[in-house]
Amino acid sequence: MTDILSELRWRNLIHQVTDEAGLAKLLSEGSQSVYAGFDPTADSLHVGSLLPLMMLRRFQRAGHRPVALVGGATGMIGDPSGKSEERNLLSADQLEKNVAGIASQVQSFLDSDGDNAAQLVNNFDWMKNFSYLNFLRDVGKNFPVGVMMGKESVKSRLTSEAGLSYTEFSYMLLQAYDFVELNKKLGCRVQLGGSDQWGNITAGIDLGRRMGTPQLYGMTSPLLLTSDGRKMGKTERGTIWLSAERTSPYEFFQYWRNVDDKDVMTCLHYLTEIDREECESLAQELENNAGAAVAQKRLAEWLTQLVHGDAGLKSALNASQILFGGEISDLSDKELTQIFADVPSKELPKSSLEGEGLWVVEAFKTSGLVSSNGEARRAVQEGSAYINNQRQQDIDYKLTRADLASESVMVLRRGKKKYALLRFV
Structure with missing residues (x-):
């Protein structure tokens, strides 16, 4: 076992801990199950998900057992934390697709072998067995409304124009019960999350106390923000x-x-x-x-x-x-379009590449890299004209399908940095 808390401290990854001394003692006693949850709002995780994934990975490398929870049940509602209005509810089919996509990504980050093998769970597996009445009787009676009302994610929405529906209000209770269930099934006593999850985490600890679990612990990390306060992972x-x-x-x-x-x-x-x-x-x-x-x-x-x-x-x-003149090979239209996303492009009929083909001078003029045939001739003759980053100095050269860099894209360059794309459709 290694001292994971020291590692997290120097990396500035500890934002809040419910009981740091108690957590340190627990972690020193042997391998512990530690969980983090992931909302299936799409069929892929994004940059913001890297931080909780890496936290689970760090705990596993320190000798603990990571549990990644995909919210198949909570995803049907949507977490109101940090949201100014209610999420659109996902269809059952879309939710199932999202859960499967996220599950495969999570598994690639964690080791599924050995004594501390990672476990992947879906909270729909236990929530589907509850009737509404049974959930209210068995779980809801242990959850004071005052606790929910005191959470910032609830208070901010109650006073907003959008308000807070009963459905979203219930989210905290469902997520809190996840902690209780994971303790019961896997002996899990530690939950990780971003700083915006503090209310949900402490709600789970409080519910566990009322339902008779051992002491549970929570830790949050800072959100992944730019220096000016924007969420990272957006362009x-x-x-x-x-x-x-x-x-x-x-x-x-x-x-x-x-x-x-x-x-x-x-x-x-x-x-x-x-x-x-x-x-x-x-x-x-x-x-x-x-x-x-x-x-x-x-x-x-x-x-x-x-x-x-x-x-x-x-x-x-x-x-x-x-982009620095390297060889262009084995790329798709999509890949070339992404590489040259900011480069001007022109469309031409694919038939222009048939027969004798498209005169290289005309291609450069059409691309906009030159303003006239004369300027294009000079570029070719002086060696500053490139097709797919290959210099072309034959003034009579005709472009055919063989000159395509991908299915339908040709890359033209003048000099070192002036690019244009021709798309043949």
């Missing part, structure tokens, strides 16, 4: 997901590669297993030579490998090199 194009189908390894890599200097050390502490000595070295490098982005590169590589594996990291690095 102009939307959420950064852990699923490669939703967010490509390249796009995932680039998000972390471009993290602000003010935030990169926090991300390295919160989200990676890079040790203290290396983190201190990266912090010094950041201070001495911020422009080199050494810390950002290390963060991006570590997280991309963790989430997408060796193949995903290799793909992301290859894609990154393309």
